[in-house]
Amino acid sequence: MESLTARVKRAAEEAGFDGVGVCSAVVDDWMMHLEQWLDLGCHGAMGYMGRQRALRLNPQEFLPGAKSVVMVMKAYSEGSEGASGRAPGVKVARYARGRDYHDVVGERLAGIVALLEGEGFGVRPFVDSSPVMEKAWAWRCGLGSIGRNQLLVSRRFGSYVVLGGLMTSADLGADEPGPKPYSICGDCRRCVRHCPTQALNERYVDATLCLSYWTVEQKADRLPSTIGAELGGRIFGCDACQEVCPMNLHREVTDTSMFEPMVAEEWLSPSRLKEMDDEAFREFLGHTAMARGGLDRLQRNLLAHEAAEAERTEKMLRRPRGGRLERPE
Numbered sequence: 001m002e003s004l005t006a007r008v009k010r011a012a013e014e015a016g017f018d019g020v021g022v023c024s025a026v027v028d029d030w031m032m033h034l035e036q037w038l039d040l041g042c043h044g045a046m047g048y049m050g051r052q053r054a055l056r057l058n059p060q061e062f063l064p065g066a067k068s069v070v071m072v073m074k075a076y077s078e079g080s081e082g083a084s085g086r087a088p089g090v091k092v093a094r095y096a097r098g099r100d101y102h103d104v105v106g107e108r109l110a111g112i113v114a115l116l117e118g119e120g121f122g123v124r125p126f127v128d129s130s131p132v133m134e135k136a137w138a139w140r141c142g143l144g145s146i147g148r149n150q151l152l153v154s155r156r157f158g159s160y161v162v163l164g165g166l167m168t169s170a171d172l173g174a175d176e177p178g179p180k181p182y183s184i185c186g187d188c189r190r191c192v193r194h195c196p197t198q199a200l201n202e203r204y205v206d207a208t209l210c211l212s213y214w215t216v217e218q219k220a221d222r223l224p225s226t227i228g229a230e231l232g233g234r235i236f237g238c239d240a241c242q243e244v245c246p247m248n249l250h251r252e253v254t255d256t257s258m259f260e261p262m263v264a265e266e267w268l269s270p271s272r273l274k275e276m277d278d279e280a281f282r283e284f285l286g287h288t289a290m291a292r293g294g295l296d297r298l299q300r301n302l303l304a305h306e307a308a309e310a311e312r313t314e315k316m317l318r319r320p321r322g323g324r325l326e327r328p329e
Helices: 005-014 031-041 048-049 101-118 136-141 191-192 211-217 272-275 278-285 295-314
Strands: 020-025 067-076 123-126 163-167 235-236
Touching: 005 020, 005 067, 005 101, 020 136, 067 101, 067 136, 101 123, 101 163, 136 163, 211 235, 211 295, 235 295, 272 295, 278 295
Parallel strands: none
Antiparallel strands: 020 067, 067 163, 123 163
16 A cells, blocks of 8 residues: 555656655754854845744744655756846846746645645645745755755756745655755855855855845845946846856756746846836736736846946046046057
């Protein structure tokens, strides 16, 4: 007779996930680095991270009676040059160009939730927006390792993956954890060197420097000029640390159709974004993760980029003795 663990994994595979793993709902020593990350202030203006620290480190607070964590993984397309978030003048992180992964993964977790609830067990699913350390649990479940870019890195699928999962009162068979955090990287530090703002170090990502944080999470009306100067056209998220990761060079490509449709380039052009109203935003971008930040945030980021580019252009010009502006030869 097929075990409940095997049935759960089969349900995940039938739902189209590229990986599924199980671990016990017990926080290990490595996960406790969250405390130090918070104490260092690396969470920036994300105050909820501090308020929820106890919840994140205590599965019993998240789901009373929790015994197991089930994590699922789905690879998404890193895209070609024309489908990777590079409309003329702007860039959008690849994960945000298809259907919102929160919705897609949540919908496909429903079958596993129904299976466990049908057996009488408590279940609480999550997809990124819950107070759960998803990457750490995915490592514990054997789906990959934690890279120096602080992302889950799979030997098969690289780091272009989205995660989801659930906690349950069912006592499921645990998998072996993935390779020790950072060991998958060996001596490579390309992501650390190529981060536009040096937000990465050997152990943490400092959100107060991270372009993804500033363009997605930060709610300020204006971005600091120091951040705007490093945007390089990025208006939602940043893939710099993934673009240089060797683990993404030969990643296995799977069916990524669950994240379709892709965003049309024309709706990401600077002129379209500036003219766009809320109704058009909902119609053309409302199915993507960009909807969570809203149109105002995209337009704010675009203006910060353009202001930085204008200042950079002005600095390229020199004023000779005659007072006439000229471009350097």
